[in-house]
Amino acid sequence: MKKIIFLSILASxxxxxxxxxxxxxxxxxTYHLEAINDPHSYANINEVRTVHLHLDLDVNxxxxxxxxxxxxxxxxxxxxxxxxxxxxxEILKTSTGKDKEQLTDYVIGKNQELLGQxxxxxxxxxxxxxxxxxxxxxxxxxxxxxxxxxxxGKNHPxxxxxxxxxxxxxxxxxxxxxxxxxxYSADVMVPKxxxxxxxxxxxxxxxxxxxxxxxxxxxxxxYLIALAVGDMTYIPLxxxxxxxxxxxxxxxxxxxxxxxxKMIKAASSLYGDYKWEQYDIVMLPFSFPFxxxxxxxxxxxxxxxxxxxxxSTSVIAHELAxxxxxxxxxxxxxxDFWLNEGFTVYFENRIMEELYGKSEADILAxxxxxxxxxxxxxxxxxxxxxxxxxxxxxxxxSPDEGMTxxxxxxxxxxxxxxxKAVSREKLDEFLKAYFNDHSFQSxxxxxxxxxxxxxxxxxxSIEFNTEEWIYKQGMPExxxxxxxxxxxxxxxxxxxxxxxxxxxxxQLKSKNRNDFTTQEWLAFIRSIKANASHELLSSLDExxxxxxxxxxxxxxDWFKLCAKSKYRSVQPEMEAYLIKIGRRWFVEGIYQLLxxxxxxxxxxxxxxxxxxxxxxxxxVTRSTVAEIVN
Ligand SMILES: [Zn+2]
Numbered sequence: 001m002k003k004i005i006f007l008s009i010l011a012s013x014x015x016x017x018x019x020x021x022x023x024x025x026x027x028x029x030t031y032h033l034e035a036i037n038d039p040h041s042y043a044n045i046n047e048v049r050t051v052h053l054h055l056d057l058d059v060n061x062x063x064x065x066x067x068x069x070x071x072x073x074x075x076x077x078x079x080x081x082x083x084x085x086x087x088x089x090e091i092l093k094t095s096t097g098k099d100k101e102q103l104t105d106y107v108i109g110k111n112q113e114l115l116g117q118x119x120x121x122x123x124x125x126x127x128x129x130x131x132x133x134x135x136x137x138x139x140x141x142x143x144x145x146x147x148x149x150x151x152x153g154k155n156h157p158x159x160x161x162x163x164x165x166x167x168x169x170x171x172x173x174x175x176x177x178x179x180x181x182x183x184y185s186a187d188v189m190v191p192k193x194x195x196x197x198x199x200x201x202x203x204x205x206x207x208x209x210x211x212x213x214x215x216x217x218x219x220x221x222x223y224l225i226a227l228a229v230g231d232m233t234y235i236p237l238x239x240x241x242x243x244x245x246x247x248x249x250x251x252x253x254x255x256x257x258x259x260x261x262k263m264i265k266a267a268s269s270l271y272g273d274y275k276w277e278q279y280d281i282v283m284l285p286f287s288f289p290f291x292x293x294x295x296x297x298x299x300x301x302x303x304x305x306x307x308x309x310x311x312s313t314s315v316i317a318h319e320l321a322x323x324x325x326x327x328x329x330x331x332x333x334x335x336d337f338w339l340n341e342g343f344t345v346y347f348e349n350r351i352m353e354e355l356y357g358k359s360e361a362d363i364l365a366x367x368x369x370x371x372x373x374x375x376x377x378x379x380x381x382x383x384x385x386x387x388x389x390x391x392x393x394x395x396x397x398s399p400d401e402g403m404t405x406x407x408x409x410x411x412x413x414x415x416x417x418x419x420k421a422v423s424r425e426k427l428d429e430f431l432k433a434y435f436n437d438h439s440f441q442s443x444x445x446x447x448x449x450x451x452x453x454x455x456x457x458x459x460x461s462i463e464f465n466t467e468e469w470i471y472k473q474g475m476p477e478x479x480x481x482x483x484x485x486x487x488x489x490x491x492x493x494x495x496x497x498x499x500x501x502x503x504x505x506x507q508l509k510s511k512n513r514n515d516f517t518t519q520e521w522l523a524f525i526r527s528i529k530a531n532a533s534h535e536l537l538s539s540l541d542e543x544x545x546x547x548x549x550x551x552x553x554x555x556x557d558w559f560k561l562c563a564k565s566k567y568r569s570v571q572p573e574m575e576a577y578l579i580k581i582g583r584r585w586f587v588e589g590i591y592q593l594l595x596x597x598x599x600x601x602x603x604x605x606x607x608x609x610x611x612x613x614x615x616x617x618x619x620v621t622r623s624t625v626a627e628i629v630n
Contacts, residue, residue, distance in 0.1 A: 089137065
């Protein structure tokens, strides 16, 4: 309760600084807009807001520019201006009206590095449509324009957008806050040899005109508007699901995502019907900064998921789970991000358990817990130890700083611990109702806590330390402990290796890499102590070919171990890996460990590798790594 008031006062100070007049409260479906404001948006959504957005876009690969018109249908209002967010956009003109447009005045605010600029457009009380004519620039951070060499086919360029958290404003002028939900439609023109796809109804094949029409009828937050353009075809995987990919990746996608229809069925039976009709995946190039991004109807996926052994399919279970947690019920501000991710990691694990059994699910949760322990320690020793709380305070900071294992894994352990306290049956019943009651809403942590207290804990007279979990730092003592026998045995081999035993001549004798799963290798590699002997690392690499042949996830942990141990023989492979892979989570830890080294030659290697790699990274990864190496 305190936090709501705190944010509200701050935000009202900000908006009142540029207020022209004080309107009466707009009572049109503003259930979630009344109490708080979003510290990461300039938009005056409490006064007037977009209800539907239509985009006319012309995607030009020659000069890497999108020429666009953003046509906003706006709510009833009593103000004489509407404020949008923009960042790195060139605004050409603004107008009002639908069929007959009239030019209207606009003012662009001062640029802030984090938030960009406000765009204030003059309207009157009868204005229903505001049109913004614009073009993107080199500073449009959401856009990743890839030259053909960075694709699998190497013949055609590729473009994709990444909106989360506050980058949509860098390719569309709009009210860029997850608090506001809008429907959208689009007409997009692309070169004839490419297909355009959006987080909306999608074409099944290329057409000769290069022109595509899209509709997203459900109301979504702005960070979920997404576009991908490339040389791709569609492979159906079930009645309402499939994958778009370059033809070089088709068969790998088909193999890896084979269980997608079963996953959709399992997820729907857990928490209610799938509300988005179609669920497709688009396979992007390696520069994509995330494993997956849950854009509705069209998950964006990273080719590092194509491991060949289905060991990363939990990422797809994760993105699918977002169709409920995140896309159906959305964090109101980025301080509430754990409502998106903690619920999703919990839900993802339940889908995996449903499909592959409890021991598989426990293996994944154990690995995640290992990540969490590292993250907790790092954050506790950082300048923001309060970031180990689930509810964050990210005002004046980038929302990306909240995208840590706290939101994801501590959030999931909160729900697992709650499950143990109230029983799985009761928690499932509560969650199903929660997703149903708040469908297509953006809510705060406090709305969730209130629901939890009044609909689950109080009626059943159950005591639970919710406040400690959400508003206190660190991991509460009562968190559930998950163990996996298979991982335990790998960890014990690592402990023997740490004690000086030549494990390649003992427990691992005559084994090869495929005798163990990806997760078993992660548990093993992570348990080898830093500064491991170079003899050990060299004999492991010789036997298991981690540096050259392992999948991208195993390589990431392997190269971290090599960096920690100053094992520099693998530098050529490490460099090639860092240049090829743009997935932030896979590369940032390696750069960090190289920079943590007390030896300047590791810093030089990190910096020179980054200089070779950075043009192939999306802004999200580039800016994170730049901060590490500089
Ligand atoms: Zn997620």
